[in-house]
Amino acid sequence: MAKRLVKLNVNGKDHALVVESTDRLLDVLRDRLDLRGVKEGCGTGDCGACTVIMEGQLVNSCLVLAVQARDRRITTIEGVGAREKLHPIQKAVMKYNATQCGFCIPAMVLAGKNLLDHNPTPSRDAVKEAISGILCRCTGYYKLIDAIQEAADELRRVKV
Amino acid sequence: MYAKNLLDLSGLAELRYVRREEGKVKIGALATIADLEQQNGNSVWCKVLNNVAEKFGSPNIRSIATVGGNICSAASSEDLIPVFLVLGADVKAIRKGGTREIPLRDFLIDKRKTALDAGEILAEVNFPEPSALAVCSFQKLGMRNTLIIAVVSLAAFLEVDETDSKIAWARIALNRLRGKIPERAESVEKELLGQKLDQPTIETAAEALGKTVSLTSDSRASADYRREAVKVLLRRALVECQGAILRK
Numbered sequence: 133m134a135k136r137l138v139k140l141n142v143n144g145k146d147h148a149l150v151v152e153s154t155d156r157l158l159d160v161l162r163d164r165l166d167l168r169g170v171k172e173g174c175g176t177g178d179c180g181a182c183t184v185i186m187e188g189q190l191v192n193s194c195l196v197l198a199v200q201a202r203d204r205r206i207t208t209i210e211g212v213g214a215r216e217k218l219h220p221i222q223k224a225v226m227k228y229n230a231t232q233c234g235f236c237i238p239a240m241v242l243a244g245k246n247l248l249d250h251n252p253t254p255s256r257d258a259v260k261e262a263i264s265g266i267l268c269r270c271t272g273y274y275k276l277i278d279a280i281q282e283a284a285d286e287l288r289r290v291k292v
Numbered sequence: 293m294y295a296k297n298l299l300d301l302s303g304l305a306e307l308r309y310v311r312r313e314e315g316k317v318k319i320g321a322l323a324t325i326a327d328l329e330q331q332n333g334n335s336v337w338c339k340v341l342n343n344v345a346e347k348f349g350s351p352n353i354r355s356i357a358t359v360g361g362n363i364c365s366a367a368s369s370e371d372l373i374p375v376f377l378v379l380g381a382d383v384k385a386i387r388k389g390g391t392r393e394i395p396l397r398d399f400l401i402d403k404r405k406t407a408l409d410a411g412e413i414l415a416e417v418n419f420p421e422p423s424a425l426a427v428c429s430f431q432k433l434g435m436r437n438t439l440i441i442a443v444v445s446l447a448a449f450l451e452v453d454e455t456d457s458k459i460a461w462a463r464i465a466l467n468r469l470r471g472k473i474p475e476r477a478e479s480v481e482k483e484l485l486g487q488k489l490d491q492p493t494i495e496t497a498a499e500a501l502g503k504t505v506s507l508t509s510d511s512r513a514s515a516d517y518r519r520e521a522v523k524v525l526l527r528r529a530l531v532e533c534q535g536a537i538l539r540k
Contacts, residue, residue: 153298154298177352177353178439180350180352183352186355189326189351189355190351190352190355191352191355191356192352192353192356195353195356196356197298197300199300200300200302243351261351261438262351264350264351264437264438264439265349265350265351265352265353265438265439266350266352
């Protein structure tokens with residue numbers, strides 16, 4: 133084991149951290165940067181609860197070492213919207229009561245946001261595909277899909 | 293701490309590429325599955341790589357999983373291997389002071405065992421650029437679409453002669469075999485040669501595959517179930533190839 137200095141840009145803020153070479157990005161985000169919206173479910177890449185956006189791509193932060201994320205831009209749920217100014221997906225998730233236990237929701241919102249960042253007019257199938265790596269064990273998928281689609285409409289209205 | 297020994301190659305940007313060169317398609321070992329998914333183009337190899345990528349893991353997995361990782365896992369469940377087998381791929385292994393190219397089928401020795409020597413890494417997989425006559429199909433059967441290890445996956449690659457409409461070249465490969473690594477179904481390939489790609493030929497080939505192939509039984513499916521499944525997948529693959537030829 134060796135310690136390494138890594139620079140990360142998380143939610144627009146630069147961090148320089150000394151990490152063990154075997155530390156997972158998930159643990160660094162939660163325990164060092166106190167970003168507790170990043171959840172650990174399975175720890176093996178199956179559930180997607182630890183999803184973050186890294187350089188415009190969804191990744192499971194349990195499968196990425198902190199050293200592999202060096203010099204990358206990372207967005208967690210804490211970097212999406214603000215308490216006073218929610219992201220349209222967050223608003224729509226509330227409107228549709230799309231949360232049940234809430235454990236998968238940070239990942240679901242990030243997956244929706246990443247989709248809309250790349251594709252402002254997604255089909256219903258594209259929304260399903262975008263969130264397909266994240267498991268909801270309360271089985272609340274339909275309301276989440278509705279919410280992401282409504283947010284897409286809302287974002288388009290705002291832009292026009 | 294989860295990993296005891298780990299050498300991270302992800303910083304080697306020079307091993308992440310997909311390019312055409314000297315009549316070959318060359319894919320760096322560190323190209324991600326998402327890189328394959330994003331290949332634009334109407335060529336047969338682009339389409340089949342797009343297709344296998346879309347059926348691979350989930351978007352979260354595809355953004356970090358690599359082509360080299362899937363091949364070196366050398367497990368029966370890997371989806372890229374049947375596709376690269378029908379494309380006639382070679383792999384390039386590098387070590388300090390040397391490079392060697394090995395046919396993919398010789399690179400795969402046993403479950404989780406490859407021909408890589410100590411001190412060697414997989415650098416590239418490459419295959420001859422398919423001709424304008426080539427058609428290719430990848431079929432995967434899983435218990436659901438995303439994040440699933442296949443019950444069975446199958447790839448087919450055909451070239452049909454323009455003048456007499458007969459199959460001039462056929463390759464079929466599948467996983468979930470009793471041998472624990474994906475392999476070609478050569479006896480069925482031979483039966484297809486010289487035939488017209490019509491309904492009777494497709495039926496005969498599917499039945500022949502069901503008869504000759506030796507499949508594994510495990511927690512996902514029995515060998516008997518897989519036997520029925522591979523017949524269906526080969527039918528679907530050949531029907532897709534038939535459609536692709538008509539559209540040419």
